[in-house]
Amino acid sequence: MKKALVLLAVFFAIVAVSGALADTTFVCGDVSGVWDSSGSPFCVVCDVRVPPGSTLVIGPGVDVIFMSEFGFTVDTNAVLKAIGNASDSIIFTSRDTTLRHDGIMLYSSADGCTLSYCRVENGGSGIRCSYSSPAIINNTISGNSGDEHYGGGIYCHNSNPTITGNIISGNSGTYNGGGIYCGGSNPTIRNNTISGNSVFGHGGGIYCEYSSNPIITNNTISGNSASLGGGIYCNNSNPTITGNIISGSSGTYIGGGIHCDNSNPTITNNTISGNSVFGDGGGIYCEYSSNPIITNNTISGNSASLGGGIHCHNSNPTITNNTISGNSADDNGGGIYCDYSSNIYMSNDIILGNTAGFSGGGIWFDGDSVLTIVNSTITENAATDSVGGGICLEDNSSLTLINTIVWNNTAPTGEDISVNYSFGDPCTVFAAFCDIDPAMCFVQFGSAIVWDTGNIDANPFFADTLFHLSDSSSCIDAGAESVYVSLWDTTIYAPLDDFEGGIRPFGSGWDIGADEYGADIVREHPREMPQTISITAYPNPFNSAVTISVGAIHELPLQIEIFDINGRIVYEMPVGEGLVPSRVSGDHKGRHHETAIWRPDGSIGSGVFLARIRGTNTAKKIIYMK
Structure with a gap:
């Protein structure tokens, strides 16, 4: 019955169109050739097909x-x-x-x-x-x-x-x-x-x-x-x-x-x-073993109940060189919210001016989550009704802070950091070479902040609204290239560049925060140590195998170590046997080159890794996209 009504409607439509448009072309079934404006409009009166x-x-x-x-x-x-x-x-x-x-x-x-x-x-x-x-x-x-x-x-x-x-x-x-x-x-x-x-x-x-x-x-x-x-x-x-x-x-x-x-x-x-x-994740939401690489984004003005900017649920993102600002959460985690055993690495991020109606204005994480923050700036965030204006953690979670500024955040309690003790599960914070005021931190009984070496408590004296350091900042040259975290028996390395791509270190040492003072030169190629050893990788990012090339003036057996974002060695491989001498243009020295190939096995997930020549400071950041 419906088909009959459709055909009847088509019949009357054809009659109406035929009377109105003398140049009308009716098409049905198999079609080919050329349709041009002289035959337009082409009225389709049944299914049409360009045949095989x-x-x-x-x-x-x-x-x-x-x-x-x-x-x-x-x-x-x-x-x-x-x-x-x-x-x-x-x-x-x-x-x-x-x-x-x-x-x-x-x-x-x-x-x-x-x-x-x-x-x-x-x-x-x-x-x-x-x-x-x-x-x-x-x-x-x-x-x-x-x-x-x-x-x-x-x-x-x-x-x-x-x-x-x-x-x-x-x-x-x-x-x-x-x-x-x-x-x-x-x-x-x-x-x-x-x-x-x-x-x-x-x-x-x-x-x-x-x-x-x-x-x-x-x-x-x-x-x-x-x-x-x-x-x-x-x-x-x-x-x-x-x-x-x-x-x-x-x-x-x-x-x-x-x-x-x-x-x-x-x-x-x-x-x-x-x-x-x-609900959750106004800007970005990650769940169920997602491993996104989130780099060089502006994430601003987003809103949610939990995690106004980013929400991580049982996920392992790498979050680097982002500005996460002006986001809001009705409850927890104005900028970032992490839960259910998420493992997050952050570096060179600016977490700015985010608000939470309850706790964790800048960052909130719980549920056995692990967060590592390196060379970041966390400032002017607010938790309006509870604790942790900058950062709040609870429920058996852990936080490592290296070379990071946490300053001028607001909350009724624990303006900069709140380390809670909930459900009988303590939390632990490890801080080294950071600019944090301990008086602005709240630690519930049973949890702890471990103040390691190199921390300062001084106004960072930002030069502008982009949070560059002024020349009077105590954060200049006050950071570290790497820190051994005894609590978890791991070494964490500072990034090779700052949040704008400026070369680190500039001056006598690494700076604290996302900015490297005076580092106006943007790195276009990986940093090398040309006087002795160089290292490159191709392709980068890669999805199955990466070729790592090492160049050395002397014929030395070398060892490449691959570190994950938490500083753990995930792979080692020798290079240097049978190096073939070659010339490097411009230096007139016999430099020897050798390559090694890393093929991550199934146990290794996507992420950012560091290929480093053992016993040197020569390293290359590589990105694995599984």
Whole structure:
């Protein structure tokens, strides 16, 4: 009965359109050849298909109007080239928005499929790719709704399309991926505006699952919404998320900006701001053994119940060179919240001006979590109703502070640090070469702060609102290159650069805090010791094996040690036997080179490691992306 009614509606629509548009072309079934503006509009009166091995070219100025709920399929080894231009686009739309078309479906299509300067709108879905890798460039994809429940704007299944320069807005889905859905796919998503998309499930802007590893770079991802992961949701996937603006997105439960579930994304050089959730993780939420690398981001103005900026739940992120500022939590962890045995390494971070309605204005962590903070600045954070304006920890958690400033935070008790004793489980803080006022720290009976060597208690005298050190700061040259932490029998090393990439150390020693005073020179290459030994690594980052090359003036057997972020040696390998002499341009000395290859085994997870030549200060930071 429904089919009969649809056909009747199509019949009357054809009669109406035929009378109004003399040049109308009606299409149905298999199509190929060329559609140009002289035959426009092309009215789709049943499902159409570019059959296997065929090609359809659609030119500028063509309108493709679907008369009912019909689809457009590009079949096996077929080619679609729908190429408009900036002033005369191609339009794919529905005549009646209550009878939405089924979208453009590319199924095992041939290489070379392109949609460019098209408007794909008012569909049950926009563009669907299955085992296909089209170029989707400079289109507007809007107002579509994922009838298949996934990917309202673009759906990728085992596909690797190039998605560049598009406006993807106002699309929706029932389950996952309001804007873009990636399942077992590795698309390149670059220079798009992905805004105002929504989904009841996960990933309002972008959703990645089934080992998808998309490259998501230089996009504006804003105003999207979902239950989990308003901007981007990663499930068992390892996307590269670089250079994006991720803002104004919301989640009903967790992960306003980015949500990582058993995933290892690389999150670098983004602005993540103004995102919100009613639950946890306003900016970034990590859970279930996720190991994200979070580097060089600005994470600001996000809000949540727990973890306004970042929330880590049973995860092991590496958080370096970020500014985490102006975030808020209704309860705990205005800047960062960590729980359930999370293991976090932080360096060169500025944690600034975050607020918590209860405890841990800058950072809160509990539940057997371990946090290492090196060369960071934690200041002007506030816990408005309880303890730990800068940092608060409880429930058998431990904190190591090296070369770090914790200063001028506010709370009713424990303005800078609060070390709680809860549920019968004490907490421990180890501090060395830090600038912290002990009078601003609160330690409950049973817990402890171990004040090791090199700590000072002095106003750091910041020079500006970027928290550079002034020339009168006591933090200059007051840090250390490395510290042996006797409590946990490990050695922790200072980073080789400061938060802006300036070379450490500058002057007679390492500085305390995220800034290295006077270090205006930004390192473009790894630091070497050219007078005796050099070390390089390639590729870096790497995902299966890294080649480490050592150069030495003398023929010496050398040993490379690989350290994890906690200073533990995870691998050792000899180099130096059978060194081949070579010349280094410009120094006219016989320098010998040898290489060694490190292939991490299954017990080693993704993260930042240090390759160091035993008995020297020569080291190279390497990043393993499993």
